[in-house]
Amino acid sequence: MSRLLSVENLTISFRTDEGTITPVQDVTFAVDKGRTLGLVGESGSGKSVSTKALMRLLPRTASLGADTKMHYTAKDGQVMRIETLSDRSREIRALRGGEMGMIFQEPMASFSPVYTIGNQIIEAIRLHRPMSKREARAFAIDMLDKVGISNAGARIDQYAHELSGGMRQRAMIAVALSAGPALLIADEPTTALDVTIQAQVLDLMRDLQRELGMGMIFITHDLGVIAQVADDVAVMYLGSIVERGPARDVIRAPKHPYTQGLLAALPSLDTLSKRLTPIPGEIPSPNARPSGCPFHTRCAQKIAGLCDRKIPREVVPEPGRAVRCWLYDENGRAVA
Amino acid sequence: MSDDLSASNTLLEVNNLSVHFPVTKRRLFGSDTQMLRAVDDVSFVIHRGETVGLVGESGSGKTTVGRAMLRAIDPTSGEVLFNTAAPDAAQSQVAVHTLSGTALRQFRPRMSLVFQDPYSSLNPRMTVRDIIAEPLVASGLMKDRAQIDARVRDIAARCKLNLEHLRRFPHAFSGGQRQRICIARALVSKPEFVVCDESVSALDVSIQAEIVNLLRDLQDEMGVSFLFIAHDLSVVAQISHRVAVMYVGKFVEYAPTEKLFFSPRHPYTHALLSAIPLADPDANFAPIRLKGEIPNPLTAPSGCRFHTRCPFAKDRCSTDVPEWREVAAEHFTACHFAEEFDFSRPNGNASEIPA
Ligand SMILES: Nc1ncnc2c1ncn2[C@@H]1O[C@H](COP(=O)(O)OP(=O)(O)OP(=O)(O)O)[C@@H](O)[C@H]1O
Ligand SMILES: Nc1ncnc2c1ncn2[C@@H]1O[C@H](COP(=O)(O)OP(=O)(O)O)[C@@H](O)[C@H]1O
Ligand code: SF4
Ligand code: SF4
Ligand SMILES: [Mg+2]
Ligand SMILES: [Mg+2]
Numbered sequence: 298m299s300r301l302l303s304v305e306n307l308t309i310s311f312r313t314d315e316g317t318i319t320p321v322q323d324v325t326f327a328v329d330k331g332r333t334l335g336l337v338g339e340s341g342s343g344k345s346v347s348t349k350a351l352m353r354l355l356p357r358t359a360s361l362g363a364d365t366k367m368h369y370t371a372k373d374g375q376v377m378r379i380e381t382l383s384d385r386s387r388e389i390r391a392l393r394g395g396e397m398g399m400i401f402q403e404p405m406a407s408f409s410p411v412y413t414i415g416n417q418i419i420e421a422i423r424l425h426r427p428m429s430k431r432e433a434r435a436f437a438i439d440m441l442d443k444v445g446i447s448n449a450g451a452r453i454d455q456y457a458h459e460l461s462g463g464m465r466q467r468a469m470i471a472v473a474l475s476a477g478p479a480l481l482i483a484d485e486p487t488t489a490l491d492v493t494i495q496a497q498v499l500d501l502m503r504d505l506q507r508e509l510g511m512g513m514i515f516i517t518h519d520l521g522v523i524a525q526v527a528d529d530v531a532v533m534y535l536g537s538i539v540e541r542g543p544a545r546d547v548i549r550a551p552k553h554p555y556t557q558g559l560l561a562a563l564p565s566l567d568t569l570s571k572r573l574t575p576i577p578g579e580i581p582s583p584n585a586r587p588s589g590c591p592f593h594t595r596c597a598q599k600i601a602g603l604c605d606r607k608i609p610r611e612v613v614p615e616p617g618r619a620v621r622c623w624l625y626d627e628n629g630r631a632v633a
Numbered sequence: 634m635s636d637d638l639s640a641s642n643t644l645l646e647v648n649n650l651s652v653h654f655p656v657t658k659r660r661l662f663g664s665d666t667q668m669l670r671a672v673d674d675v676s677f678v679i680h681r682g683e684t685v686g687l688v689g690e691s692g693s694g695k696t697t698v699g700r701a702m703l704r705a706i707d708p709t710s711g712e713v714l715f716n717t718a719a720p721d722a723a724q725s726q727v728a729v730h731t732l733s734g735t736a737l738r739q740f741r742p743r744m745s746l747v748f749q750d751p752y753s754s755l756n757p758r759m760t761v762r763d764i765i766a767e768p769l770v771a772s773g774l775m776k777d778r779a780q781i782d783a784r785v786r787d788i789a790a791r792c793k794l795n796l797e798h799l800r801r802f803p804h805a806f807s808g809g810q811r812q813r814i815c816i817a818r819a820l821v822s823k824p825e826f827v828v829c830d831e832s833v834s835a836l837d838v839s840i841q842a843e844i845v846n847l848l849r850d851l852q853d854e855m856g857v858s859f860l861f862i863a864h865d866l867s868v869v870a871q872i873s874h875r876v877a878v879m880y881v882g883k884f885v886e887y888a889p890t891e892k893l894f895f896s897p898r899h900p901y902t903h904a905l906l907s908a909i910p911l912a913d914p915d916a917n918f919a920p921i922r923l924k925g926e927i928p929n930p931l932t933a934p935s936g937c938r939f940h941t942r943c944p945f946a947k948d949r950c951s952t953d954v955p956e957w958r959e960v961a962a963e964h965f966t967a968c969h970f971a972e973e974f975d976f977s978r979p980n981g982n983a984s985e986i987p988a
Contacts, residue, residue, distance in 0.1 A: 339837040447925065461926055462691065491690040491864060491927075496908035496920035518837060521867075521910035525918040545914040562842040563912050564867040569891055572849075573842035573871060579807055580837075 301480055301512040302351070302369050303327040308362025309346055309355065309536075313584075320583045321347050321536040323362075325611070328480060333506065333513040335527030335544055337520060337559075339580055343536040344516045348482050352393050353384045371396055372479055395425040398478030400469055402485040407469055408457035414468050415453035418475055425476040440471040444501055463494035467501065474505065480512045487522065499526055520563060524548055532556045535581065535591040538611075542618030552620040555592045590623065598624060643716055644825060644858050645679040645702070650711035652694075652701050656931060669931050671697040673882040674711070676957065677965070679826070681718070682852060684859040686873030686890070688866055688905070690927050693879040695862045699828040702860070703744050704729055704737060717743055717825060742772045742822035747815050749831040755803040755811060762799040765789060765818045774822055784821060791851060792817040809840035813847070820851060828860045833868060845872050866909050870894055875963075878902045881938045882930050884957065888964040896977040898966045901939050903976040937968065945970065 309321040321343040328334045336344050349355050351367060367379035369392065382389045393399075401407050408417060418437040422428060428436065434453070441449035444467040457465055466486060473481060483502070487495040503526060506513055515526055523530050523544055530548070531541040532555065540553040551557045558576035578595040581587055587594050593604040600623055609621045614629035626632050652672040657664050672694045679685050687695050701708045713729040732740055745768065748754035755764055765785045769775045775784065786796055792813045803811060812832065819827050829848070833841045845868060852859065863869050869876055870890055877887040878901065886899040897903050908920040923942040928934055934941045940950040947969075955967045968974070 339839070464926065492866065492908040493690060493905060493920070493923060496910070496918075497922070499910065499918075500920060500922070519910070520838075520912040524912045524914045524916070525910040548912060548914050559838060560912065562839045564842070564845070564865075564871040566867055566870055566894060566909070566911065569870055569894070571871070573845050575842035575846065576839040579809065579840075 299330050300370060301328050301330050302367070304347075304351070304368075305366040306362065306364040307347060307350060307367065308365055309343070309350055310360050310362070311356075312358045312360075315584055318584045319536065319586070321350070324533075324536070324538050326531045326538060326541060328512040328514060330479070330512050331506070331510045332528045333515055333526055335523040335530040336514060336516045336533060337518060337523050337530060338533030339518060341580065341583060342533040344533055345484055347533075348399075348484060348514060348516060351379065351482065352397060352399060353379065353382060353389045354393075355384075369396070369480070394421065394473075394476040394478065396478055397480045397482060398473035398476060400466075400473050400481070400483040400486045402488055407472075408465070410456065410458060413454050413456055414460070414472075418453070418468075418472050421472050422475045437471070437475060440475045441468065443505070444468070444471045444474075445497065446471070463490055463497065466490060466494070466498055470498070470501065470505075474509070478511065480514070481506075482514045482516075484516045485518070486515075488517065488519070495522075502526065520548065520559060532559070535583070535586060537591055537621065538619075539592065539622065540618075540620045542615070546615070546618060552614055552618070552625070553592075553622050554596045554598050554624070558595075590621075600624075642680050643678055644681045644683075645716070646712070646714040647678070647702065648676050648712040648714070650675045650698070650701060650713065651709045652697050652706065653709040667931055670882050670933060671930060672701065672708075673933075674957075675884050676711075677877060677884065677887050679858050679860065680874075681716075681825070681858060682856045683874045684848075684852065684861050684872055686869035686876040687860060687862045687879065688864060688869055688876065689879030691864070692881075692927065692930065694882045694930070695879055696830055698879070699746070699830055699860055699862055702729070702826075703746055703828055704732065704741075705746070715740075715743065715826070719743060719825070738772060742768060742774045743824055744826040745819040745822065745824045745828075747812075747819045747827060747829045747832045749834065754815060757802060757804050760800055760802060761789075761794070761806075761814055764803065764814060765799075765821050768818060768822050772822065785817075788817045788821045791854065792820070792847065807840075808836055809843060812836065812840075812844050816844070816847065816851070820855065820857070823855065824857060826858050826860070828862065830862045831864070832861075834863055834865060841868065848872065866894075866906065878905065881928050881933050883938055883967065884965075885939065885968070886964075886966040888966075892961075892964055894978075896975070898960055898964065898971040898974055898976065899968045900943050900945050900974065900976075903974075904944075906978070939968075945974070 305325050307321060307324040310317050310319045324347055338344055361380055365380045369377045369379055371377055415437055419433045422433040422436055438449045438453055441453060446452050446464055446467055487498050527544040530544040531538045534555050540547060540556045551560055561574045562576055564573060576595055581594060589606045590604045590609050593599045603623050609623045611619050611621045612625050612629040613619055614625055624631060650672060651674055654669045654671055655666050656669045657666045689695055700706045702713050708730050715727045715729045716725055717727055762785055766781050769781055775781050789796060794813050833844050861872055873890050875889050876893045878885050880901050886902045904921040904923055910918055925942050936951045936953050937955050940946040955969045957967045959965050960971045
């Protein structure tokens with residue numbers, strides 16, 4: 298398996314009126330070719346800003362930590378050090394779209410209302426592929442067809458508002474894919490959709506990924522979606538990745554108390570009318586990040602005097618897995 | 634909910650409810666008006682102290698059913714009969730669809746709505762106390778300030794709100810707390826019927842679990858009935874005693890939760906259930922692929938409205954409207970072939986709904 302992207306110690310700060318906040322701290326993860334990394338966490342945990350950092354799409358008030366490394370292996374084998382590129386450099390613009398495609402949560406916001414979707418797809422194609430207008434149009438129709446839009450030859454001349462939510466989301470995927478990215482970043486691509494449409498889009502993304510061998514980062518707060526699409530998962534809480542590993546293993550046997558809490562809070566079809574089990578307490582605000590382990594204010598297993606003082610380091614309980622919690626020793630074994 | 638399903642236990646009877654909206658399209662010369670049948674001939678019953686889940690895809694008419702029952706909009710036709718148990722009520726059965734003027738205003742406190750979006754539904758310039766008290770004041774149910782204060786404090790405490798926060802403004806609160814404020818406001822008049830329209834959909838799972846637990850506790854304490862509208866089927870399965878499924882303005886199935894989820898009779902319900910991604914990596918996620926898109930209610934398909942996408946459709950489905958009927962005890966559906974379909978799924982260790 299070859300590595301496509303490796304992110305180490307990603308730290309993001311924003312200057313705000315109330316001082317500096319650091320909503321992402323020391324985040325480390327990797328994506329391999331042909332694999333899907335699911336990034337899961339409650340709202341505000343830093344999922345979107347992390348992936349915007351990868352594309353250098355953060356606002357000017359943001360800054361990256363000094364140890365931040367984001368290394369991307371381009372199609373030609375060259376390793377790009379994204380953290381060193383400037384937001385408007387030629388290199389980063391070539392990466393956006395052509396190497397890394399992005400799908401946003403709200404597809405309406407990603408389409409211009411004044412151009413037909415065809416115009417916009419054709420433009421995206423020609424930016425990254427040497428094609429004539431006519432060739433690009435044929436290619437665009439082909440892409441729309443691939444994402445399951447029936448009658449693509451007519452739909453291509455419609456405007457985004459004339460399409461249903463599900464069609465728009467699929468057209469958005471067509472735009473992202475038409476530039477031929479090696480890595481696709483999808484930020485809550487199905488959250489706004491109905492379940493049947495969500496199922497169509499998930500199905501489609503699984504198929505296309507298999508066919509095209511892309512790497513994918515799939516952001517969601519839905520562990521059900523993670524279980525169905527991700528090979529690996531990283532669980533974020535207040536800007537830190539608290540646990541990561543193969544999706545199947547993490548969901549079957551979560552190691553971190555937060556992951557355990559998230560799974561326990563899910564309503565399940567196996568236990569109708571049971572009382573649900575929320576995680577106690579509330580998520581702290583990003584400008585009042587707790588000291589030590591960020592989860593200690595809500596953790597039933599916290600070790601007083603340790604968890605509230607020292608930030609836990611990431612340890613490896615099994616090959617391929619990692620957890621940040623004082624319940625595990627240097628070697629990743631549970632401290633009894 | 635008690636096992637007694639007799640008429641005396643019936644809170645609401647909805648008979649042949651329809652809501653049509655006029656939609657005007659501009660033409661080259663003049664304009665023409667079409668009727669959008671958002672809700673078409675819907676009948677069902679809600680028992681006292683029961684939660685009825687209402688699911689269906691966007692635009693299927695869920696919100697419109699709820700709003701028509703509350704008389705936030707006027708039904709085009711059909712009946713909404715409300716068997717009130719309020720001690721001060723003049724009669725026990727109120728025909729909500731016929732009320733108007735003062736009678737409607739005085740009846741309003743018997744029912745209420747919890748909004749979808751806890752972020753935008755609270756007036757930022759009102760204190761939490763005034764927000765919660767508003768339904769009492771607006772309906773004229775209570776006039777005495779001390780009496781209102783006492784009621785607000787009682788309901789805020791039941792909703793596990795910090796009483797010191799009553800003097801604050803809503804912007805300072807998190808999503809979960811705001812939703813508690815919305816719920817307190819909806820329950821302050823001690824209504825017998827509350828519509829929760831996507832009330833937990835925007836919340837993170839942990840907060841969602843808290844709110845679902847709270848709604849159940851309040852139901853146990855106060856005996857209120859809920860119409861719980863949501864597109865997340867797993868949440869609906871947890872909170873509802875019975876569940877109704879809507880498709881393009883019509884109910885297609887209505888049954889006790891366990892029957893609906895584990896032995897549905899309608900092909901659309903079956904497809905909807907197959908599309909839920911379960912948080913179980915070993916579950917086989919093989920959603921039924923429906924052809925085409927959800928029809929526009931302006932041009933709803935003839936016959937069975939699902940026939941354009943139904944994998945089981947036969948000739949008569951495009952011409953004959955399937956009858957809404959009870960195919961098994963308490964199990965209603967509208968499909969020509971419901972008696973022949975068996976979509977039963979293994980139901981894990983699902984427990985019976987507690988009596
Ligand atoms: N005031 C109105 N005028 C015209 N059409 C309306 C009006 N209100 C609702 N509709 C239409 O009625 C249909 C049902 O709408 P409704 O809001 O009840 O759907 P819903 O099931 O609640 O959907 P969602 O899941 O998106 O909230 C839709 O086609 C909608 O566009
Ligand atoms: N431009 C910005 N300025 C200041 N804070 C921001 C900015 N963008 C995001 N944040 C903060 O960063 C945190 C993480 O946000 P986000 O990545 O959007 O969360 P998620 O996608 O996980 O819901 C939040 O607390 C948010 O308020
Ligand atoms: S480090 Fe301590 S507080 Fe944090 S999750 Fe582990 S046990 Fe809980
Ligand atoms: S009536 Fe026909 S089209 Fe409608 S659900 Fe039944 S089989 Fe399908
Ligand atoms: Mg986000
Ligand atoms: Mg609605």
